[in-house]
Amino acid sequence: MTHTPKAGLITGITGQDGAYLAKLLLEKGYEVYGLLARRSTDTLWRLRELGIADEVRFIDGDLSDLSSLIRAVESSRADEVYNLGAQSFVGTSWQQPLLTADVDGVGVLRVLEAVRIVNSKARFYQASTSEMFGLIQADRQDESTPFYPRSPYGVAKVMGHWATVNYRESFGLHASSGILFNHESPLRGIEFVTRKVTHAVASIKLGLQKELRLGNIDSQRDWGFAGDYVEAMWLMLQQDKADDYVVATGVTSTVRQMCNIAFEYAGLDLEEHLVIDERFIRPAEVDILLGNPAKAKQKLGWSARTDLKQLIEMMVEADLRRLKS
Numbered sequence: 001m002t003h004t005p006k007a008g009l010i011t012g013i014t015g016q017d018g019a020y021l022a023k024l025l026l027e028k029g030y031e032v033y034g035l036l037a038r039r040s041t042d043t044l045w046r047l048r049e050l051g052i053a054d055e056v057r058f059i060d061g062d063l064s065d066l067s068s069l070i071r072a073v074e075s076s077r078a079d080e081v082y083n084l085g086a087q088s089f090v091g092t093s094w095q096q097p098l099l100t101a102d103v104d105g106v107g108v109l110r111v112l113e114a115v116r117i118v119n120s121k122a123r124f125y126q127a128s129t130s131e132m133f134g135l136i137q138a139d140r141q142d143e144s145t146p147f148y149p150r151s152p153y154g155v156a157k158v159m160g161h162w163a164t165v166n167y168r169e170s171f172g173l174h175a176s177s178g179i180l181f182n183h184e185s186p187l188r189g190i191e192f193v194t195r196k197v198t199h200a201v202a203s204i205k206l207g208l209q210k211e212l213r214l215g216n217i218d219s220q221r222d223w224g225f226a227g228d229y230v231e232a233m234w235l236m237l238q239q240d241k242a243d244d245y246v247v248a249t250g251v252t253s254t255v256r257q258m259c260n261i262a263f264e265y266a267g268l269d270l271e272e273h274l275v276i277d278e279r280f281i282r283p284a285e286v287d288i289l290l291g292n293p294a295k296a297k298q299k300l301g302w303s304a305r306t307d308l309k310q311l312i313e314m315m316v317e318a319d320l321r322r323l324k325s
């Protein structure tokens, strides 16, 4: 008996998580479809780095355009829809708050509507974020911790989260929201602090750069590896019942500690190169995030496998390799 492979549709396929998730689904035998928002620059580099650019089927579309999303869910015949597309950088959300609200907030509703209209049996994953906790209301944040977003990005993501919960409760959609804490990798965008640091360390080591300019280095994040985190996304959609899950390592570190790991690994001294630059200080800061992933462990059997030292060293290595070639 032949059996049809499952089809997965990923918005944000050209991003960090999109690339790792596409690889995971391909390894599991899925047909993988990716929504491709037309851009003038090369956005396929991550998929190429993972060697899967030719295996993904692209569908033109944008989270601002409902009809393109309806067509994407229709033509992919997706069994599972992963909504990872977003204006994902907190800093930019103060410069483009309305675009961020439209793509990261209303955009979620558009994908949910496309699923509801085309195939309400398709399973849906929403990429929610620990930024929703913002000004934290509990020392360790879990699924029951109230939200207090601190940026237009966080505000928009709260809308996306509640839209997901609401469509599950209103229409019985199998819609899950993964509240993921910061996760990084060699494929992380260079504007995010970990990658900015590992890229700078590699550049300094090779004599291409002298200083590293940062904003608030006292803030704390619960950083994990994106490759581990996409497995949690997939596991959520394999459950009988849709639900919401915190995905985190359960360990928090300061930006300074993260920098020290990177500099020490390259045999460099952070203090010789670090410059604090007001331009990178944010209008409102999320001082500390620390997740409690107990539910993901218990219900999904998921836990993080990569600690911050392993993660940052992997990123410095990748940046050294890229810059040398």
Ligand code: NDP
Pocket (backbone or CB within 6 Å): 011, 012, 013, 014, 015, 016, 017, 018, 035, 037, 038, 039, 043, 061, 062, 063, 064, 083, 084, 085, 086, 087, 088, 089, 103, 127, 128, 129, 130, 179, 180, 181, 182, 183, 184, 189
């Ligand atoms: P990236 O910034 O690497 O990727 C974002 C993706 O969204 C890109 O593929 C981008 O396309 C796409 N995109 C942006 N705007 C639109 C649009 N209008 N229509 C369609 N696609 C669009 O993010 P990550 O991979 O790191 O994150 C994935 C998701 O998880 C995001 O929703 C993010 O907010 C969320 N998240 C991420 C966390 C993290 O630490 N990484 C933590 C918690 C949540 P293009 O390449 O063309 O710009």
Ligand code: GDP
Pocket (backbone or CB within 6 Å): 090, 091, 131, 182, 191, 192, 193, 194, 196, 213, 214, 215, 216, 217, 219, 220, 221, 255, 280, 282, 285, 286
């Ligand atoms: P975020 O948690 O989604 O905002 O992820 P980022 O990697 O952008 O930022 C993590 C933390 O690093 C935040 O507290 C930032 O204020 C802090 N930070 C300090 N300097 C910088 C910088 O130069 N760039 C970025 N992106 N963040 C910085």
